[in-house]
Amino acid sequence: MKNSLIKTVVLSAVLALTACSHLTDESGTSSTSAQSVLNQSFAQLEQAAANQxxxxxxxxxxxxxxYFNGGSLSYVLQQGEKxxxxxxxxxxxLYGVQDAEGSYEFDAAGKLITALNSSGNALSLSAEALAKKQQELNASGKKLAAMLSSNSADRSVGSIxxxxxxxxxxxxxxxxxQVASTKRVFRSSPNKAGSTSRLTADVRLNGNQYYNMDCQLQGERVALLSLIQK
Structure with missing residues (x-):
């Protein structure tokens, strides 16, 4: 009887721990069971981007x-000091974000539905903290899209x-x-590249910001642009 009772208690504890590993936290975001699924989804999108x-x-x-799937932005890789x-x-x-702090997934309405830390554990966020994180990531995603998506010049170039x-x-x-979010762009030197598919020149932004520009076309679209401040 005693042994049966001990076994029952142990089994109950194991089942409780197993259940906890699949529960959502207080924020309603997914548990660590979502990590492999989310990573796989991100990897598939990243792999597909290689052909875009x-x-x-x-x-x-x-x-x-x-990267662009048709004319729509599909994936952005950002690298820098951070x-x-x-x-x-x-x-x-916006569908997902992955950085040094963790991985995040959004539904079609922009709601943060999965939030994992860098170790793959579900983030334990209050409703207020979750709302703030959701707002920050959505705003950042929209800013990137506005900066890097196709612009009106890209779409109308065939008629020029x-x-x-x-x-x-x-x-x-x-x-x-587009990328600098300003209309005040002044090119102050001739094309040093001497090409109809590459433009290297001095440019001034907003009246007082000076850059070396390198712009390269692939067909009739800009494939590479660099602005290095002087």
């Missing part, structure tokens, strides 16, 4: 590489009837205006 058109943007020591960050999109909406030099300048300046 890309746009690489460098601002001083910060590097961004954006480390590496991966941002995933589905149908133009100008020479190669003018088209190159138009696409590159429009892309700088």
């Amino acid at each position: 058109n890309s746009f690489q943007y460098q601002l001083n020591k910060e590097m961004y590489k954006a 480390g590496e960050r991966k941002v995933f999109y589905k149908a133009g909406k 009837r100008t020479g190669g030099d003018a088209k190159l300048n138009y696409l590159c300046i429009a892309k700088i205006q």
